[in-house]
Amino acid sequence: MSSYENLISRGLEWISQFAEDPRGGLTRLAFTEPWMQTQKLIVETMKERDFESFFDEVGNVHVRLEGEVEDTIIIASHIDTVIQGGRLDGQFGVLAGLLVLEKLREKYEKPKYSIEVISMAEEEGSRFPFNFWGSKNIVGAVAREEIEELVDEEGIGFLNGLARVGFDVKKEKEIKKYYKAYCELHIEQGGVLETCEKKIGIVHTIVGQRRYEVFVRGEANHAGTTPMALRRDALDGAARMILGLKDMARTYGDPMVATVGQLDLSPGSSNVVPAKVRFSVDIRHSSEKVLEDFDEQMQFLFEKISREENLELSIVLNEGSLPVPLDASFQQELKKICEDKHIPYLSMVSGAGHDAQNFAPVIPTALLFVPSKGGISHSPMEDTDIEDLVVGAELLENFIYRWAYKGIR
Ligand SMILES: [Zn+2]
Numbered sequence: 408m409s410s411y412e413n414l415i416s417r418g419l420e421w422i423s424q425f426a427e428d429p430r431g432g433l434t435r436l437a438f439t440e441p442w443m444q445t446q447k448l449i450v451e452t453m454k455e456r457d458f459e460s461f462f463d464e465v466g467n468v469h470v471r472l473e474g475e476v477e478d479t480i481i482i483a484s485h486i487d488t489v490i491q492g493g494r495l496d497g498q499f500g501v502l503a504g505l506l507v508l509e510k511l512r513e514k515y516e517k518p519k520y521s522i523e524v525i526s527m528a529e530e531e532g533s534r535f536p537f538n539f540w541g542s543k544n545i546v547g548a549v550a551r552e553e554i555e556e557l558v559d560e561e562g563i564g565f566l567n568g569l570a571r572v573g574f575d576v577k578k579e580k581e582i583k584k585y586y587k588a589y590c591e592l593h594i595e596q597g598g599v600l601e602t603c604e605k606k607i608g609i610v611h612t613i614v615g616q617r618r619y620e621v622f623v624r625g626e627a628n629h630a631g632t633t634p635m636a637l638r639r640d641a642l643d644g645a646a647r648m649i650l651g652l653k654d655m656a657r658t659y660g661d662p663m664v665a666t667v668g669q670l671d672l673s674p675g676s677s678n679v680v681p682a683k684v685r686f687s688v689d690i691r692h693s694s695e696k697v698l699e700d701f702d703e704q705m706q707f708l709f710e711k712i713s714r715e716e717n718l719e720l721s722i723v724l725n726e727g728s729l730p731v732p733l734d735a736s737f738q739q740e741l742k743k744i745c746e747d748k749h750i751p752y753l754s755m756v757s758g759a760g761h762d763a764q765n766f767a768p769v770i771p772t773a774l775l776f777v778p779s780k781g782g783i784s785h786s787p788m789e790d791t792d793i794e795d796l797v798v799g800a801e802l803l804e805n806f807i808y809r810w811a812y813k814g815i816r
Contacts, residue, residue: 411797422448423498432789433493438572449486464577465541471522471524472511474811475518475519480520480588483527485527492531495779495789499799501524503799523586542762545583549576594778600753606751607776608752608754609741609745609753610774613731613761623645623713630679645672647716663692732767742754
């Protein structure tokens with residue numbers, strides 16, 4: 408049994424201890440009791456092991472192995488979960504970072520450059536409607552006004568929720584000068600690696616996304632007395648639009664994805680022709696150019712259908728984020744390690760957002776995936792074979808060793 412195998416199995420139990428949800432899975436929403444207990448557990452345990460270990464002003468936990476110089480590589484992920492999340496999303500990356508830090512010190516002692524593991528306070532946005540609290544604060548990208556109005560399910564304000572556990576928005580509006588690089592190990596949360604029978608995903612781009620609301624308006628009418636030819640059925644149009652959208656995404660091919668996750672119709676009666684339909688559209692791709700092109704094609708298609716069906720249409724773009732490319736030389740370095748160690752890897756996009764995307768515009772950043780069984784995540788069913796977790800931790804160790812001890816940038 409490899410030593411990482413043992414350490415990861417025991418470590419996952421250790422880091423999960425305050426978050427077990429009686430309904431299944433782990434629930435550890437940001438700044439709640441189980442969250443605070445877990446962050447404190449990390450601080451205390453790593454202090455006992457002689458690491459410099461502390462909270463910052465926003466709730467992230469930092470564990471440092473000081474090198475000969477202050478220049479630092481960050482290894483990070485998050486410990487907050489969705490409600491009834493899995494045991495790997497986020498916390499595996501934190502655990503792997505802590506294990507690698509300890510292993511490197513044990514094997515090679517003091518590094519040339521410093522290494523810092525960060526257990527991010529909040530990434531999921533599952534308590535307050537705000538993602539990436541931890542990482543955005545580290546790079547100085549959170550304004551107080553953005554969160555002032557936000558409340559959780561119980562009506563507790565974000566600032567109040569923070570204050571209750573002693574945290575606030577970061578004052579400094581930039582990243583600390585000594586942070587020179589960032590690396591994150593995460594589960595894939597999709598089924599690509601498993602399907603391709605690869606053990607590691609080396610992410611080249613975190614996809615950009617656009618979220619729309621589409622409103623289709625026709626005319627409500629009697630389901631019995633209105634012949635088919637005389638209807639202005641908003642659902643007929645919406646259904647054609649949705650199927651057309653999916654066909655278009657398939658025609659574009661990977662990594663284009665288009666999702667309609669919400670659909671409401673009114674008046675919503677079984678004997679009335681629907682007058683109004685509202686549906687959501689979420690599109691993602693690694694190229695902004697392709698997203699723009701897809702956006703245009705989608706508008707064209709929806710307008711064409713609404714004319715043919717004699718309907719009114721409005722499309723509202725609510726949110727968007729640009730694709731984030733990751734550091735090319737880090738990808739090369741990681742590929743080289745995989746080739747040397749005969750690890751089957753895939754260069755891929757990340758269809759999900761990660762803390763890495765907040766660092767990539769500021770410092771060289773790497774994001775690594777290990778496979779997710781059945782592609783399942785955000786569920787108590789989330790799982791990865793222990794052998795695959797070990798491959799991830801060993802690769803992380805190797806990469807950090809080269810950066811911090813060998814000075815390979
Ligand atoms: Zn995550």
